[in-house]
Amino acid sequence: MANENAQFLRLFGRRIRLGMVGGGFDSIIGETHRIAFQADGLFDLVAGAFSVNAEVSTATGKTLLVADDRNYLDYHEMAELEAARPDPIDAVVIATPPHVHSDVAITFLKCGIHVICEKPLTRTMEQALQLKKTLEDTGRIFVLTHCYSGFPMPRLARDLVASGALGRLRMIDSEFASGGAGVALEPDDLSQRHWRFRPEIAGREGILGEVGTHAYHLIRYVTGRTPSRLSARMQTFVDRREVFDNAYVDLEYPDGAVGRIWSSYVATGNQHGLSFRIFGDKASVEWREEDAEYLRFRPLREPEVLYRAGQEGTSEFVSRSARFRPGHPEGYIMAFANLYTETAFAIGAVKAGRSPEPWLKNLPGIDDGVLGMQMIEGAARSQSAGSSWVTL
Amino acid sequence: MANENAQFLRLFGRRIRLGMVGGGFDSIIGETHRIAFQADGLFDLVAGAFSVNAEVSTATGKTLLVADDRNYLDYHEMAELEAARPDPIDAVVIATPPHVHSDVAITFLKCGIHVICEKPLTRTMEQALQLKKTLEDTGRIFVLTHCYSGFPMPRLARDLVASGALGRLRMIDSEFASGGAGVALEPDDLSQRHWRFRPEIAGREGILGEVGTHAYHLIRYVTGRTPSRLSARMQTFVDRREVFDNAYVDLEYPDGAVGRIWSSYVATGNQHGLSFRIFGDKASVEWREEDAEYLRFRPLREPEVLYRAGQEGTSEFVSRSARFRPGHPEGYIMAFANLYTETAFAIGAVKAGRSPEPWLKNLPGIDDGVLGMQMIEGAARSQSAGSSWVTL
């Protein structure tokens, strides 16, 4: 990717100026975003409103070397003042809990600022549609950080499906089943609950937003297909927990393919637990994020082929997604960085008056977010109706 | 196991005399049984009616060095004549298609001959219950060859569950999803169809009998639990096929645990595709038959432990199930042989006037068969009712 990065900087003439809402020092995901957008050297973090806790917010900005006058406490103010500057931020990263995503995003979009937003898109479908409307009105770039689509091997899987190498798809299976202590246990002091376990913030079916939408996006990204019907059954296993901590969503596709998604916080002993297996009538592919470098391709009547990130012979798109020779594990952060760097290229294209579409078509965006919300809503309906099948 | 085999032969004074119904040279499973019961040297095959095709039957018997007067064409005659001999067979192996299992088994049981029977138990629940009745009347030994329960590592998993090492069970997931050309394709000439793809022999939901009951037995064997409700959705993907070739069965247990079984003939690129994962609140275990030597034990907050067949420190039951030092792959046939050898010990116990229960409690039997039939019946009911949940 080095050459493209260089070309970007030559054309853009500077790094992209980035702001951040949320992602203070008490947030894991904020730090993850920062490592991801810093790695390729195409972004400078120059502004932020990092937390609803003013102390955390200010301290975070100071430490990140944000200038005092751009270290905001309120994102409305931030949007306004940045837009009024001669050197405003080009884009904002939203790393807040999901129930405020739409407010933040709409605020910045209306100020002409591109948005990079954590998933799930919003808390409600109404918010999602409102955000989509604003986006259409403003014509800004909107990237939803379904970060796993930045790994080289799911991208190779996507190429293989598109090329027909799997034949006609039949079964599409996916899991995002974690089970580490951080999600498998409720804290002794319930006031210490992470917001994702609070029904009033994340909803009872918040597990589908937190991890389910990642799996759902990933199989849609790889297969290019969206289910038309689903059935969901969800359970709460942990004592005193008030949200679902295990969810099975069964899927049907318009063309007759079927699928399943298993989302869990209580898959004890699992680590990250994100994977997919896709079966066609000619071959299948399997990918597990825990061993993200490998893609297993299994054709009928022939031995398994073990692709590895960085190998020769893949498309330019896949090849560019790996920075190193095969054998050097790319890892999670380079996958995430791919999303950022491709977003940079899209922003650069807009600035240069070119279409950002060549980059956006490979990046998760507003429609992915809306479809994710639709899946969550459908699952909630199905669950309420005794796991009956519902149309999406 | 060597010492126990020696002890058995010393006490029994000879090898067990075995007959076989079905399992002619045109049958893969017949040969598999023979390797399995020959390996430990506790059985002699001395009689058989190997095929409905008289030519195949006779040739098979001749080649297997069965004496001409015990190389039968009809299993009724075989049962009668054997029972009348001074040196009758002790037990019969039934390796026919399932729709004749009950007739054959009942015939031999009534002649006082122990039965080792292929799965699924029967074609219909009615047959299953009739067979169970006969068994209770005759007091003979009946072993159902759910052969995968003979592998050392599922047995270790069973010990771990029973010991409480997994804590309270929550999710019980299993697959028997094959996809080799032999099951993934229909033959050009439909008259060449294997009986398992003939609806009139195996039933439309025959896939559940063929592979589904193996997975179902295995998780019941390991967890000691039987589901109380299920929902099934089954598909037929292959053109011109008249039976289901993919089946998802979702399960609920009386204590709130949930589970899934995926059975398939069209998991293209999969090989054998039998596996289970069991999650408790303290740990989980995973086993895949394709890498049958290993059991992965994953406790909360601690690193994964990779058990291997033959290692020190397991129970006498598990330890005896592996013949070799760890690192020497035991393989499928030794698992199958475990079932036969334990059956021999049970037969020896009966002959010696002792209870065979210490052996039978670890062997799949009539109740496992009936519960398997119940699962198939339940799945058929659910499928007919739009995948609704049904009580078992």
Place this chain on the structure above:
Amino acid sequence: MANENAQFLRLFGRRIRLGMVGGGFDSIIGETHRIAFQADGLFDLVAGAFSVNAEVSTATGKTLLVADDRNYLDYHEMAELEAARPDPIDAVVIATPPHVHSDVAITFLKCGIHVICEKPLTRTMEQALQLKKTLEDTGRIFVLTHCYSGFPMPRLARDLVASGALGRLRMIDSEFASGGAGVALEPDDLSQRHWRFRPEIAGREGILGEVGTHAYHLIRYVTGRTPSRLSARMQTFVDRREVFDNAYVDLEYPDGAVGRIWSSYVATGNQHGLSFRIFGDKASVEWREEDAEYLRFRPLREPEVLYRAGQEGTSEFVSRSARFRPGHPEGYIMAFANLYTETAFAIGAVKAGRSPEPWLKNLPGIDDGVLGMQMIEGAARSQSAGSSWVTL
């Protein structure tokens, strides 16, 4: 293999009558041989002199249902009396410690009885050459049970090398590095030492005979090449041990290829520890006995191919070596059984007046044994000379 077995029995008219020298109940390897030759049903054990301990010997024979008049205490007597019978044994299995192999083998060969012999061939090169001479004089079949060459995947590796798929071979690396407690520790009571740890029986460099020759044979079997020079360095790590327990042997081949063999009893935590990796200028292959079902083929510029035992598309030789569909682990005993069954076919060919060569060419024999002795002798010379390079 079922069809060939049937054909063999039809032609031979009966099972092969087998005798055994050594392999009593206090021997692991004896039981392993018995499972291996029983599995396919082509052999009957009808005679034996199972131990130098008369009590063990007799009890073993009785339990194995050997007739009293063929349950010998002395192998000379056994050879003579068997040869004089109308129904003599066709072949004898030698499962004694190596220092008596040549005496036993020569005794039976001279009586016209085929020999199946444990490795290493003999204790000394002199014995080895004397045995070779006798074999040439008698024209009997001699199979050395380097059992790992019976696994399907090393046989596929052999095909791949022969086909040129690896290109010109460069590096040939092999290991047989065990580390279980059984070999890693000396017993508290030294009189309980297994003979393999007694310098007076196995020699100080006995490790090379015990495990080194297996690795050496395997790479010779797969590559079809024999080294011309070696350098050895051997260590004794365990307190009070009087033989080497770790050995590195570096190799050079006449065509410029190089290699290494690592043999160990103290590779703590390793299980069986047998593996090879062979690198050519076009591709490499890797096989590990612990995961014996797989062969990893790695071509330059292309992704790794993961062959699995039983898959389609291999030669008739490889295909016949796997009894089951891919995914059903064949395991150690089926590999060992392959050697026995192919030996049966060779014996059948001799009896029918045909050449046994089509079978013998794939079976380890006298020349492999002599070359193994040569390697041991060379390593001892090198070690004495400060690990200098010596010519074989």
Place this chain on the structure above:
Amino acid sequence: MANENAQFLRLFGRRIRLGMVGGGFDSIIGETHRIAFQADGLFDLVAGAFSVNAEVSTATGKTLLVADDRNYLDYHEMAELEAARPDPIDAVVIATPPHVHSDVAITFLKCGIHVICEKPLTRTMEQALQLKKTLEDTGRIFVLTHCYSGFPMPRLARDLVASGALGRLRMIDSEFASGGAGVALEPDDLSQRHWRFRPEIAGREGILGEVGTHAYHLIRYVTGRTPSRLSARMQTFVDRREVFDNAYVDLEYPDGAVGRIWSSYVATGNQHGLSFRIFGDKASVEWREEDAEYLRFRPLREPEVLYRAGQEGTSEFVSRSARFRPGHPEGYIMAFANLYTETAFAIGAVKAGRSPEPWLKNLPGIDDGVLGMQMIEGAARSQSAGSSWVTL
């Protein structure tokens, strides 16, 4: 690591100003360094002399947004002018071929600038010792980027060895055997040879500098032991190649432990090929960079334990080395970034008047470089003397 980074920035008040010598756009390693030092946000690249090719050098600096007056063509000038500035670089990264390392490093050290240097340390031992001398005189920080010591799992291995969990070490085995097309083939046009294949630049035994020193450092890092004797045999397999492309180095340690290092450019089909296995009398550990997240710990008599980066229960040092929850692959660049970030902390400590030792003790430095040169020199001596054993 987030908290420590924040603390660093709070104390240091700004990012560390970094210069770079070498690492232009025609260099893979330059880009790798940049991603690594950018990721955690503790460094700003503000100056450089990126290439001996003036055009490449200037273009690289421009694109990397280096100010024109700090975009140098000559590193002597760069050192002088930087030292004279009020805002000089704090440290310089040396990413040139090894034969100029010492000149560059000495130049900057004499100007009071810390040095972060690619391996191998230098081209000759004389250069190495001269550099060491300068370093002692100047008291600056010197970090040698043996980047693999930044991975969490080798660090856990180091803890395990130090804790005695492996017992007394016996065998220490390591490999850095690559075989991708980039190193396995000579270019058609020999003038296009990478410098590492030019004997006049890298030496005939340059392979030991390029990859051998990485393996050598890694096992020294993990075991805390340095060999006292070695024997080397090196080959050149590729036509027209003038340097060794395969090297075996056998090692002896003062305490009786033994070891081997295999370095290769022609391990066809291997990818990165860096690994180690260390055997003690109580347990062994294995690590492979290609699956860098895992460390396999294998105790005697107990099942294997599979550690994964990010898991609970490790030391603060290991825990800090992983940024994410287990299951999120850290990857190569985070390992490399660990070295940079710990270097930042060391530089911060110096600036604050504290000892940098707590950081430096875990970072590869000048002594590691000198010992690596000593190994190369020893191997060259051994090779010249027919692979005889030489003292280090």
